[in-house]
Amino acid sequence: MRPIAQAKLIVYRWRLAQVTTSRAPASHCYGWGMQKPNEARTPRRRSRAPRIILLSLFALGVALLFRQGLVPSPLSPFPALDLAQPNPWFVDWRLAELKNNRELCPRVLKAPHVAAQPIPDHRGSDGCGWINAVRLESAGGVRAGFDKVTCEVSAALALWLEHDVQAIAREMLGQRVVSIQSFGSYSCRNIIGNPFWKNMKSEHAFANAVDIGAFNLADGRRISVAQHWKGDGVEARFLKAVHGRACRYFRVALSPEYNQAHHDHLHLDRGPLWRCK
Numbered sequence: 001m002r003p004i005a006q007a008k009l010i011v012y013r014w015r016l017a018q019v020t021t022s023r024a025p026a027s028h029c030y031g032w033g034m035q036k037p038n039e040a041r042t043p044r045r046r047s048r049a050p051r052i053i054l055l056s057l058f059a060l061g062v063a064l065l066f067r068q069g070l071v072p073s074p075l076s077p078f079p080a081l082d083l084a085q086p087n088p089w090f091v092d093w094r095l096a097e098l099k100n101n102r103e104l105c106p107r108v109l110k111a112p113h114v115a116a117q118p119i120p121d122h123r124g125s126d127g128c129g130w131i132n133a134v135r136l137e138s139a140g141g142v143r144a145g146f147d148k149v150t151c152e153v154s155a156a157l158a159l160w161l162e163h164d165v166q167a168i169a170r171e172m173l174g175q176r177v178v179s180i181q182s183f184g185s186y187s188c189r190n191i192i193g194n195p196f197w198k199n200m201k202s203e204h205a206f207a208n209a210v211d212i213g214a215f216n217l218a219d220g221r222r223i224s225v226a227q228h229w230k231g232d233g234v235e236a237r238f239l240k241a242v243h244g245r246a247c248r249y250f251r252v253a254l255s256p257e258y259n260q261a262h263h264d265h266l267h268l269d270r271g272p273l274w275r276c277k
């Protein structure tokens, strides 16, 4: 063979050897210590769903603890409610903190916003009773006589009467509200007027609800739920406006629109349910 042909043959063999060694091995040839090229390049994708579900459940549990007032005071990030401040943030959770906290109650229910005296706890054998309650004389500068009512409801009443009811009364009626007509707070009974809830204790059974029949103005007028709710006069508009604002502070705020059992009063409570009608 001539030298040129011999050199060409050597180059051809060298190139063939390069191609053979650089080719990826066949799929059935992987052994110990060898990885498929695809596996090395693309890491296995892990699902985020379990982590998201766990975080959601944790957040839901924390929210429920705050809503039920079960977070101990030292662990709460919220300052005590100041009844002088309108529109407090996280108002529902901060009111709920008053449910079981005896030390917090007198720090919140203060003059001139509230006049009240604490009363001893009572747990009846019939499943009724109250804890952390007061005898209320006035709330939000309005005479509001309830002989047994929880600290939580008293604070909600004070915020509603002082910052919402008075502003609406001045704007719509040109007068201040000086007192409310109480239809009662504590009553050991089940929920009435709704067959679905008839076996459940009313929040009245825990002094955690108030019924209001009328608002008395400084000029002597009385705006009564029984007399003025129906119709389109300014008194009816006043009652509907103050009922709507009550839903900021009370989880349940029922009016004559709800059912016949409430034809003559507004029912306001801080129980576990949520209804504004």
Ligand SMILES: [Zn+2]
Pocket (backbone or CB within 6 Å): 204, 209, 210, 211, 266, 267, 268
């Ligand atoms: Zn009621």
